[in-house]
Amino acid sequence: MLFLLITLLCYAAAAAPQSSHCRCRPHDDCWPSEQKWSKLNQTVQGNLVAVRPAASVCHGSNYDSNACNATTRLWTDSVWRSAQPGAVQNQMWEAWPEHHESCYLESPRNSKCGQGRISVYSVKVQTTSHIQQAVRFARANNIRLAIKNTGHDFLGRSTAPESLQILTHEMKNIKVVDNFTPKGAPHGKSEGHAVTMAAGVQLPELYLAVAEHNRTVVGGSSHTVGAAGGYIQGGGHSPFGAWNGLGSDNALEFEIVTAEGSVVVANSYQNSDLFWALRGGGGGTFGVVTSVTVRTHPEAPVIAYNVNITTSSGNPRFWDAFSAFHAALPAINDAGGSGYYFGVPILPFGQNTTVSAITSLLLFPQKTDVNEIIKLYEPLTRKLGQINGVKVEAAPIPLPSVNSTIFEVLLSGSDADSTGGVSSLLASRLYSKDLMMSEDGPERLAKAWKSISWSPYSTFIGHVVGGPAVAANKNIHSAVNPAWRKTVSHMLFSRSWEANATLTQQKAIIKNMTEVEIPILRSVEGEDQMGAYLNEANPYEPGFQKSFWGTNYPRLYKIKQKWDPKGLFISRKGVGSEDWDDAGMCKLKI
Numbered sequence: 001m002l003f004l005l006i007t008l009l010c011y012a013a014a015a016a017p018q019s020s021h022c023r024c025r026p027h028d029d030c031w032p033s034e035q036k037w038s039k040l041n042q043t044v045q046g047n048l049v050a051v052r053p054a055a056s057v058c059h060g061s062n063y064d065s066n067a068c069n070a071t072t073r074l075w076t077d078s079v080w081r082s083a084q085p086g087a088v089q090n091q092m093w094e095a096w097p098e099h100h101e102s103c104y105l106e107s108p109r110n111s112k113c114g115q116g117r118i119s120v121y122s123v124k125v126q127t128t129s130h131i132q133q134a135v136r137f138a139r140a141n142n143i144r145l146a147i148k149n150t151g152h153d154f155l156g157r158s159t160a161p162e163s164l165q166i167l168t169h170e171m172k173n174i175k176v177v178d179n180f181t182p183k184g185a186p187h188g189k190s191e192g193h194a195v196t197m198a199a200g201v202q203l204p205e206l207y208l209a210v211a212e213h214n215r216t217v218v219g220g221s222s223h224t225v226g227a228a229g230g231y232i233q234g235g236g237h238s239p240f241g242a243w244n245g246l247g248s249d250n251a252l253e254f255e256i257v258t259a260e261g262s263v264v265v266a267n268s269y270q271n272s273d274l275f276w277a278l279r280g281g282g283g284g285t286f287g288v289v290t291s292v293t294v295r296t297h298p299e300a301p302v303i304a305y306n307v308n309i310t311t312s313s314g315n316p317r318f319w320d321a322f323s324a325f326h327a328a329l330p331a332i333n334d335a336g337g338s339g340y341y342f343g344v345p346i347l348p349f350g351q352n353t354t355v356s357a358i359t360s361l362l363l364f365p366q367k368t369d370v371n372e373i374i375k376l377y378e379p380l381t382r383k384l385g386q387i388n389g390v391k392v393e394a395a396p397i398p399l400p401s402v403n404s405t406i407f408e409v410l411l412s413g414s415d416a417d418s419t420g421g422v423s424s425l426l427a428s429r430l431y432s433k434d435l436m437m438s439e440d441g442p443e444r445l446a447k448a449w450k451s452i453s454w455s456p457y458s459t460f461i462g463h464v465v466g467g468p469a470v471a472a473n474k475n476i477h478s479a480v481n482p483a484w485r486k487t488v489s490h491m492l493f494s495r496s497w498e499a500n501a502t503l504t505q506q507k508a509i510i511k512n513m514t515e516v517e518i519p520i521l522r523s524v525e526g527e528d529q530m531g532a533y534l535n536e537a538n539p540y541e542p543g544f545q546k547s548f549w550g551t552n553y554p555r556l557y558k559i560k561q562k563w564d565p566k567g568l569f570i571s572r573k574g575v576g577s578e579d580w581d582d583a584g585m586c587k588l589k590i
């Protein structure tokens, strides 16, 4: 584990570009000619574009003051980033520091704009046939493929150096039906209310479409994350998880372009191994999903309950309150509460004061009686009242519908995901109900999180997205980490760096997170007990196979070999990626 990153770099350096177990790179003889690219362009109806990083218009001979000003205004705009072939959300995955390539807006105008991990070409696919053409081209020419939907991936899975990108963003069809029959199901078999969405649909688009039909759908909390890409294929957690399960629990059918370039439908009745793998096995691994069909659920009123817990900063009682809060979570979660909490151990407040605070907002769907919820929180309020120096504020917020909860509470005013273009690294862990119900569990959790070094404003986030329906779905045919079925809270924190950080500084942050901080988070329940959510995890997670998939990994690996034996689809820290170097350019074992 020591020098993990350096090991990865050595693999990359040792790989000989021309050898047959490597993919073709732009300077290799095997790289397709202009004519070949132009032929591909014809087969995709002119949707092929040559790609440069988004900030290229601000550097060197490409400098264009109008375009650069426009790019500067949009730089942190997550909606804009999701549509660009030359950008993703997390700036660190646009750069390729190991090769000294980056193209930061912040860098001096005369500095070179390096391509980094940004693809060389992109097909802005409009149809399934365009996807097939791109896949066949990459296969025939031995080229690295990258699938980009919104580019939100925290582990660098939506970029790959020297690659051909498939940009799914523009595939936006949505169809809501009352009676969905999976392909190959017995005649007359219906799965009931469902919605089919194309690969590029984003969460708010899906929410609005089903709300028109007075229905709801299990999805995440974001303005821009995709509904059919990495989110659902990675499991997909939701602030309404306790009510209706994980996103992938609700999948009924996937249509997918395989490594062969053929279109295949996967559901419970056909290609059920692929169906199992696509529900939690991770994006970018088994093929290109063109559309997904998921169940919809009835609309319902909601009570949101906000509790703020505050102490003066540096007061050790804050961690007792943290402990009491986590001890109370299982009962609140069992009663139907799910949602989020945010903790800031050092929060400068006003002119001279600094506090430590936890702000929680849990949602109770199908509830209208505020007193019922207040009562549910009484044991916690009482417990917190017994701790010296702890201030508690609480307020119920009754809401008429899930739709209004999503748009007027969860996605309102929050600029959390309009800030693209930064470099940030996550550390996360799933924590179980058993832990929180055990005698010393909450205290051990508090001790671990207290030992992380917190700077002013740095925040941990708890996602109470497991519990009732997620736990009840434990026998569902799906590849998600079995640890999800025992989870009450998925907790994370992040560390970031400025665009001007040196490679040495970046490596130091990565190394400490991977070798010191992750083990601290893991130690609470022991390495083998739980795991981490693959979509919101550390990109250098040691033993990622076990952390992300637990006992499901060997079966996932087999299914990967069956559907993609040559490794056309390799995503960082994805199933089968251990057979390749970190960039997915050269196979390690032949």
Ligand SMILES: Cc1cc2nc3c(=O)[nH]c(=O)nc-3n(C[C@H](O)[C@H](O)[C@H](O)COP(=O)(O)OP(=O)(O)OC[C@H]3O[C@@H](n4cnc5c(N)ncnc54)[C@H](O)[C@@H]3O)c2cc1C
Pocket: 146, 147, 148, 149, 150, 151, 152, 153, 154, 157, 158, 168, 199, 219, 220, 221, 222, 224, 225, 226, 227, 228, 229, 230, 231, 232, 233, 234, 235, 236, 237, 238, 239, 282, 283, 284, 285, 287, 288, 289, 290, 416, 417, 535, 536, 571
């Ligand atoms: C602000 C924010 C909020 C979030 N909220 C939640 C949340 O509430 N719940 C939750 O579970 N997660 C959440 N996430 C995490 C999110 O699920 C992941 O970032 C996820 O990878 C995003 O998927 P995407 O398709 O939008 O992004 P991308 O980065 O474009 O894709 C992610 C991965 O999926 C692959 N992929 C994309 N489309 C396809 C396709 N059609 N076929 C095959 N592979 C594909 C890509 O190659 C890549 O490997 C959040 C992330 C952010 C940044």
Ligand SMILES: *[C@@H]1O[C@H](CO)[C@@H](O)[C@H](O)[C@H]1NC(C)=O
Pocket: 038, 041, 045, 046, 047, 048, 049, 050
């Ligand atoms: C693909 O064709 C379109 C339409 O003819 C053209 O605008 C575009 O520049 C071409 N792409 C490439 C990479 O040549």
Ligand SMILES: *[C@@H]1O[C@H](CO)[C@@H](O)[C@H](O)[C@H]1NC(C)=O
Pocket: 065, 066, 069
């Ligand atoms: C771009 O922005 C700079 C600084 O804000 C300004 O001086 C310049 O005139 C702008 N250029 C154009 C073409 O708008």
Ligand SMILES: *[C@@H]1O[C@H](CO)[C@@H](O)[C@H](O)[C@H]1NC(C)=O
Pocket: 208, 211, 212, 213, 214, 403, 404, 407, 408
């Ligand atoms: C859902 O909420 C959005 C945002 O408030 C609103 O524009 C839309 O009309 C709502 N949909 C329904 C069906 O109520």
Ligand SMILES: *[C@@H]1O[C@H](CO)[C@@H](O)[C@H](O)[C@H]1NC(C)=O
Pocket: 214, 298, 299, 300
């Ligand atoms: C929407 O669905 C809910 C729950 O099924 C129901 O109570 C309500 O009457 C419906 N509203 C409309 C306008 O159909």
Ligand SMILES: *[C@@H]1O[C@H](CO)[C@@H](O)[C@H](O)[C@H]1NC(C)=O
Pocket: 351, 352
């Ligand atoms: C902040 O502290 C300074 C110095 O102790 C004091 O003069 C000032 O009045 C304080 N301000 C507030 C708002 O308490």
Ligand SMILES: *[C@@H]1O[C@H](CO)[C@@H](O)[C@H](O)[C@H]1NC(C)=O
Pocket: 306, 307, 308, 359, 393, 394, 395
């Ligand atoms: C909790 O804190 C948030 C953020 O400061 C604030 O907006 C909210 O009103 C507070 N809630 C209560 C119940 O006081």
Ligand SMILES: *[C@@H]1O[C@H](CO)[C@@H](O)[C@H](O)[C@H]1NC(C)=O
Pocket: 451, 452, 453, 512, 513, 516, 517
């Ligand atoms: C590593 O992380 C721990 C826990 O957050 C912290 O206390 C320590 O200072 C960090 N070490 C370095 C070298 O950054």
Ligand SMILES: *[C@@H]1O[C@H](CO)[C@@H](O)[C@H](O)[C@H]1NC(C)=O
Pocket: 498, 500, 501
């Ligand atoms: C990097 O930029 C920040 C401002 O964004 C500045 O405060 C810092 O000093 C710079 N660091 C280096 C090493 O240049």
